Amino acid sequence: MPALPALPALPRPPLPADLLPGSLRRRIGERLENLRIPDFTVPAPVAKLVSRLPQQPPTQVLTLALNLALDRILPRDTLAPLTGHHLQMRVLDAGLTLDFTLTEKGFRRATPAADRKPDLIISATTRDFMALALREEDPDTLFFSRRLRMEGDTDLGLLVKNTLDAVDWDALKARLTGRRG
Incomplete structure (x- = not known):
């Protein structure tokens, strides 16, 4: 049986900054520079409700975001040791438990055993x-103040x-806001 030809790679979608006009991109960039997340906690009744809802939709959003970052800002070769491991992200005050794994094809939802x-x-x-994602706080500060916990391996x-620490967040922010640095 003859081998099927390889399918062409799909084009990558444009980054959000590429879709915005220059002045709007600049204004968003200025606001991002001064953005500070206020202290807040998700209200307990909301967390109770969220914890009872299916966790697959928010997990799909997380894996989609991670896959968009994969190879752009998250180096696949560095993350290779995560392949096949069951990872879990718990958003404590929101009642979310997101189970995912890294496969050859990218991040996918994992079924907890x-x-x-x-x-x-x-x-x-x-x-x-949110503070970690926006680089308002670094992982070490959150970890040593016991606000970020890691259990397991x-x-x-x-x-x-170390992967989060190695990301060039300033270059990413410049790219997202359309500034060249």
Whole structure:
């Protein structure tokens, strides 16, 4: 049987900054520079409701975001040791538990096994995850103040932390806001 020809790679979607006019992109960039996340906690009744909802939709959003970042700002070769491991992200004040894994094709939702704990559990509040993502806080500060917790395989935890530390966030911010640096 003859081999089928390889399918061409799909084009990457444009970054949000590429879709915005220059002046709007500049104004958004200025606001991002001065953005500070206020202290807040998701109200307990909301967290109780969210914890009862299916966790697949928010997990799909997380894996989509991670896959968009993969190879752009998250180096696949550096993350290779995560492949096949069950990772879990717990958003403590929102009642979310997101189970995912890295495969050859990228990040995917993982089905938690009842008889086995995840290989790595990363826990924090919504506010602290947002501060981490926006680089308002660094992982070490959150970790040593016990606002970011990692349980399980410490080598995987260090890999995640070091990968976050290695991302050139200033270059990414410049790219997203359309500024060349």
